[in-house]
Amino acid sequence: MDCAGAPLAGLERRRVEECRLKPDRALRSLEEAEAFLHERGMLTRTPDSALPSLFGACHERPYRSGRGGFAEWPATKYPWFWAMAARDGVYELSVHDGSRLLLTAATAALADPVCRAELEQRQAVDDDPGRLLRHLREAGPSDLEDLKVELGWGSPRLRAARRPLERAGAVVSHSVTTGTGRGGHLHSSLLTRWDQAYPQPASGGGLGELVVAGVFAAVLAPEPELQRWFTWRGRWDDRLVDDLVADGRLSRPAPGWVAAC
Secondary structure, three states: OOHHHOOHHHHHHHHHHHOOOOHHHOOOOHHHHHHHHHHHOEEEOOOOOOOOEHHHHHOOOEOOOOOOHHHHOEOOOOOHHHHHHOOOOEEEEEEEOOEEEEEEHHHHHHHHHHHHHHHHHHHOOOOHHHHHHHHHHHHOOEEHHHHHHHHOOOHHHHHHHHHHHHHHOOEEEEEEEEEOOOOOEEEEEEEEEHHHHOOOOOOOOOHHHHHHHHHHHHOEEEHHHHHHOOOOHHHOOOOHHHHHHHOOOEEOOOOOEEEEO
16 A cells, blocks of 8 residues: 555544454454554553553443543453563563553564663663662562562662663563462562563664554554654654655655554
C-alpha cells in the first residue's frame, strides 16, 4: 500500500479495526491478547495515547467505576498484563513516559541500543542510581528486600534510585510473590539490569526505529504526540520525524498526522 496517498479516513478506520477500539473487537482470552501484542509490537497498559492499549482493547467494565486509579482497570481481565509480561519473548519496560509498556522481542531489539546507552551512562555516575546498577552487575537480578539489606538502604532511598533507571530502560522490574510461612504472601519486585534481561546486543535499532514501530502499532498518530511516547526526550532530535518521512519510513497523510509506510 502507498501510505503517502492513503486518505486519513481510511487510516482512521484501519486504526479502529487493528487497535481493537470497538467493543465488537474486544479481546476474549489471554491467547487473543498475546496475539494482539505480537500483531502490534507494543502495548500500553491503559489508554493514554495513540499507542494501542491492552486494557482499552478488553472493553470490560471497570472494577469500580469512578473510583480512579486501579479501580478503573478491567474487572476480571486486569491480570492479563502481568501474565503477558511473564511470557517468554515479552519485555515489560517503564519507558512510556514512566508508564509500563509491553514489547515483543522484535520491538525490544529496536529499544536495545537506547536502553544500553542509558545503562552505560548512568552506571558511570557516582550516585545512588549508579551504585545500584553496579551492585546489580555483581549480584545479578535481585529482590527489593535483598537489595535493602545488601545496600543498607531504606525503602525511600531504594525507590528514589530505581525510578530514574526504570524510566530510562536501564533497569526492568517484575512483580514477584513470596510465601510468608503462615499461608499468606508478600508482593515485591525483582530488579534486573537491561543487559541481564537482554544479554545479546541487538544489531540496528535506535530511537528512530522505535518511533516507526510505535506509529505502525498505532496505525495513525498525532505528530506532536510522538515525542512524548518514550522517556528519552534528551535523545530526541527535532528533525527526527522529518528525516523518517524523507526516508519513506513515515508519511504525513494530513497536516499534524503521521502513519507508517
